[in-house]
Structures are given as C-alpha cells and as structure tokens.
C-alpha cells in the first residue's frame with residue numbers, strides 16, 4: 001500500500017495574525033500542521049499497518065515555515081516527507097495549489113504507483129474543503145470525500161459519507177483521492193522514539209521547475225480570486241455578563257425581550 | 263442584464279428557504295434563473311421560484327442520478343452556459359459541485375460567502391475567516407463567477423415584479439463517474455427548522471450532562487433549532503446532525519444561545535458570526551463569555567427554567 005497524505009501548515013487559530021496585501025502574515029513559531037490533517041495521517045498509517053507493508057508520504061506546499069507540517073507528520077510515523085517550496089507558488093488559489101500537488105503526486109507515482117492520496121476534510125484556517133475535489137479532478141482519479149469511514153479491499157476503496165440528508169456508502173477503484181473527517185479515527189500522539197527518529201529523517205524539497213510547472217501558471221497572478229480587503233471583526237460593544245444570584249434567568253429573558261428576540 | 267443562475271435546493275420536493283435567499287441576492291446581480299436538478303418539480307414549487315424573481319426554471323430531470331458531485335456539476339454546467347454568475351447554497355456537497363464546475367468552465371469561485379455584490383463589473387464577496395474573527399472581501403477576477411452563499415445571510419424578499427418562472431427542460435447527458443454510490447441510508451428530516459436555516463439556535467454542551475430537555479424547551483419557545491457541541495455529540499447525547507462548529511454546521515442565526523458550552527475555538531468558528539450571542543455557563547472564565555453579548559454566570563439548571571418562565575409570563579401578560 002503506497003499512500004500520500006497532504007498536510008497544510010496553518011497559523012495557530014488561537015494566536016494573533018494579520019493580513020498584508022491579501023496574504024496571511026505568519027510568524028514561524030505560531031503555526032503547525034492543520035489539526036484535521038492528523039486524521040489523514042492516521043488513516044494512512046492505519047491502512048499501512050493493516051496491510052503489513054507499504055509506504056506513507058507526507059507532502060506540503062508552502063514557504064520555508066511549512067516544513068513544520070511535514071516534520072509533524074514524520075513524528076507521527078510517516079516514512080517520507082516532501083516539501084514543495086517556490087516563491088512563485090505564493091498567492092495561489094485552490095486550483096493553483098491543486099495543480100502543484102497533482103504534479104508532485106504524479107512525480108512520486110512515476111517512481112512507483114500510489115494507491116491513495118488522503119487529505120483532511122478542510123484546513124481550519126480557511127475551511128473551504130475544495131482542495132480534495134480539485135486535486136481528484138486534476139489527477140483524474142476517483143474522488144471519495146468527507147469519509148467518516150474508509151476501507152480498502154483489493155483494488156477498491158469504500159467510504160462512508162455522512163451528509164445531512166443521507167448516509168452514503170461510495171466505492172471506487174484505486175487510485176483515489178480520499179478526504180477524511182475528524183470522525184474517521186482518533187489521531188495518535190507522537191511518541192518520544194518517533195520524535196527523535198524524525199529529526200534525522202530527510203525532507204525532500206522540490207521547486208516548480210522540479211515538477212515541470214510554469215511559474216506563471218500558478219501563484220497570485222494565475223489566481224481566479226483576489227482578496228481585496230481583510231480586517232479583524234470589530235469587537236462587540238455593550239457586552240454584559242451577570243452573575244446569577246437568583247435572578248439570572250429573569251435578566252436573560254429581559255435582555256432577549258428588550259432586543260425583540262423573545 | 264446578465265444571467266444569474268441559482269441552483270435550487272429542495273427537500274422532499276419542496277424548495278428550501280435558503281434558495282429564496284439566494285434568488286433574492288441574485289436579483290441584485292442580474293436576471294435570475296433557477297436550475298432544478300433532480301425529479302421534475304411540482305408546478306407550485308416552480309411557481310414559488312418565480313415569486314422570488316426567477317424568470318426561468320431550468321430542469322435537468324435526472325432523479326437521484328446526480329448525487330455524485332461530478333455528475334451534479336456536469337448537469338449544472340449544461341444548464342448554465344450563458345450565466346455570468348452561478349449561485350448555490352454553501353454546504354459540503356455544493357462546495358464540491360462548485361469546484362468541479364469551476365474546473366469545467368474556468369470560473370473563479372468563492373464559497374462560504376455571507377454576501378456578494380457587483381463592483382466595476384466583477385463579483386465581490388464577503389466572508390469571515392479564522393474562526394469568524396476576520397472579515398474578508400474577495401474579488402472574482404474571471405468573467406464567470408461561482409458563489410456559495412451561506413444560509414441566513416440574506417433576507418428572502420419576494421420580487422416586486424414576480425419572474426415568469428418558465429419551465430425549460432435541459433437535456434440530460436450525465437458523464438460516467440469514477441465513483442459508485444453502493445448504499446444510501448436516508449436521514450430523517452429534522453423536526454422543525456433545519457439548523458443552518460434557523461433564525462434562532464439554542465445549543466447545549468457538556469454542561470447539560472446529557473439532558474436536553476431545557477435546551478429543547480427554550481428552542482421551541484423561541485422558534486429555533488437545537489444545536490450541540492462536539493463533546494455532546496461524541497457522548498451520543500444528541501445526533502451528529504446537531505453539531506455546530508468548524509467540522510459540523512456553521513450557523514449565523516439572529517440569536518445563538520449557548521448553554522453549558524465552553525466556547526472552544528472549533529465551536530466558535532461555527533457560530534461566532536451570529537447576530538446576538540447569549541451564553542449561560544457556570545464558569546466565569548469560560549471563553550464563550552468573550553464573544554457573548556449577554557452572559558449569565560450560573561447553573562443552566564436554574565437559569566434556563568427561570569428564563570423560560572419569565573418569557574412565558576411576559577408573553578402572557
């Protein structure tokens with residue numbers, strides 16, 4: 001079983017951050033691997049362990065600090081780490097990012113075929129959930145998204161997908177792109193041994209040239225959408241917190257009535 | 263004026279409120295047409311789309327065949343070749359449909375939008391990001407724009423002059439998909455208003471200790487839906503469909519009441535853009551109070567029944 005997991009470096013949601021010229025400004029110490037990608041890594045490791053053989057790659061696209069995301073994946077136990085880093089990637093929209101990831105997947109696939117690409121269900125910073133679909137379309141592989149359960153039997157992958165109107169069971173032939181939800185499994189914690197081992201594991205770094213991608217076909221210039229303004233939501237004014245000393249419920253009700261909400 | 267296509271959402275054949283919201287928004291962007299993918303619509307349902315301005319109802323009669331996003335996107339592409347803007351309700355499935363449609367047409371796409379307007383001939387959208395702590399405005403630079411709009415962000419208003427709602431059949435030629443739906447287990451429709459559409463949401467978390475009686479009673483009294491935190495759904499106290507948050511349902515009701523919910527960032531990200539936020543929590547340091555317009559530090563077992571009694575009393579007076 002050969003599996004590639006995509007992981008994203010995201011700002012720590014609890015920390016302060018800012019936008020400059022439409023892009024997120026981050027500092028190196030306040031980011032980590034997108035939490036929901038831990039479920040993707042876990043799904044890949046479980047499949048490999050169940051198969052008793054195989055290799056798991058973690059891949060990230062991003063600037064220098066993004067290497068933290070694949071390092072985290074190494075600590076969790078993946079075998080190989082790939083970091084695609086190129087100044088021309090900055091400002092890519094989801095289609096540009098999918099193109100870059102697809103090229104990297106194909107490069108690895110050419111060495112020896114991959115069975116699956118597994119992603120998280122969303123990145124907690126932007127949350128659009130569009131990448132897995134864009135990647136499947138770019139690769140022309142099957143798309144098995146929002147899996148809360150995943151099984152692989154021979155050359156067929158099957159997922160369970162909980163939608164508001166129905167629970168679907170969907171199958172496809174490998175290779176496939178699978179996105180897993182946070183219900184799919186319980187991610188493991190890195191243990192001391194793996195943390196130490198991860199330190200000496202190499203990270204392969206590729207540029208767009210290594211992937212045969214023309215710089216102008218990705219990045220901000222090729223993006224179909226442009227952030228024209230970004231600002232922190234103003235803090236709410238007139239906030240009130242009362243302590244219940246026997247009349248708290250009345251105070252709550254009166255507040256709702258006063259605002260025309262009850 | 264250019265054509266603005268709205269992908270209709272119907273539940274058991276009945277057009278949903280967010281569809282009317284999307285049509286209302288579509289009227290500000292051009293000439294609305296509705297796209298209906300599925301079973302043939304009943305005449306009254308097609309007519310209801312005209313009330314909100316749809317000039318045409320384009321029907322791709324494929325039954326349940328278009329469940330897979332790749333197929334739904336192909337059907338939508340066939341029906342919207344002339345549209346400058348394609349609007350749909352932002353949910354997990356439609357985000358996938360939007361992505362495929364964008365790849366098929368070269369359109370730019372924004373999902374989770376809270377609004378959209380035309381600026382210098384381009385569609386610009388408004389969204390919140392980073393657990394709803396930032397406002398972002400995005401311009402769609404391409405000629406064709408696809409926008410996923412969140413329920414409850416535009417008020418549905420009937421058109422001054424109704425649209426003609428002429429029903430037009432669109433030839434169906436769904437592509438083969440690489441995926442097969444091998445089993446389908448319908449989820450019963452929620453009682454009352456669905457969570458994402460509800461004007462009021464009353465949510466209970468770990469602090470309910472598994473007893474949702476008070477939360478349900480308050481929700482019913484306020485005409486709202488019942489929500490929950492992840493801890494509550496993980497405990498099995500209430501079904502997963504009720505989960506509010508970044509990995510559950512994102513809600514933007516006029517009123518959100520959090521009962522016994524600490525206000526973890528994952529939860530806040532799914533409700534922080536609500537109009538008015540009220541919290542009841544026994545812990546004065548609970549982070550939910552940082553975003554609450556009105557908070558009561560107290561036991562929900564005392565506070566909620568008293569609030570219910572007071573509202574009933576004032577209403578009765």
Ligand SMILES: Cc1cc2nc3c(=O)[nH]c(=O)nc-3n(C[C@H](O)[C@H](O)[C@H](O)COP(=O)(O)OP(=O)(O)OC[C@H]3O[C@@H](n4cnc5c(N)ncnc54)[C@H](O)[C@@H]3O)c2cc1C
Nearest residue numbers: 467468469491492507508509522523524528529544545562
């Ligand atoms: C990747 C990931 C995604 C997640 N996605 C989501 C998501 O989408 N939605 C979500 O909700 N969570 C999500 N979570 C979980 C989230 O981090 C929190 O663990 C969860 O929201 C906490 O639920 P809670 O507030 O009910 O419980 P707690 O944090 O335990 O809070 C319970 C609160 O109840 C109060 N309380 C106790 N007794 C009473 C009483 N008698 N009266 C009044 N107050 C009382 C306590 O003071 C406390 O503040 C996610 C976590 C991860 C890792």
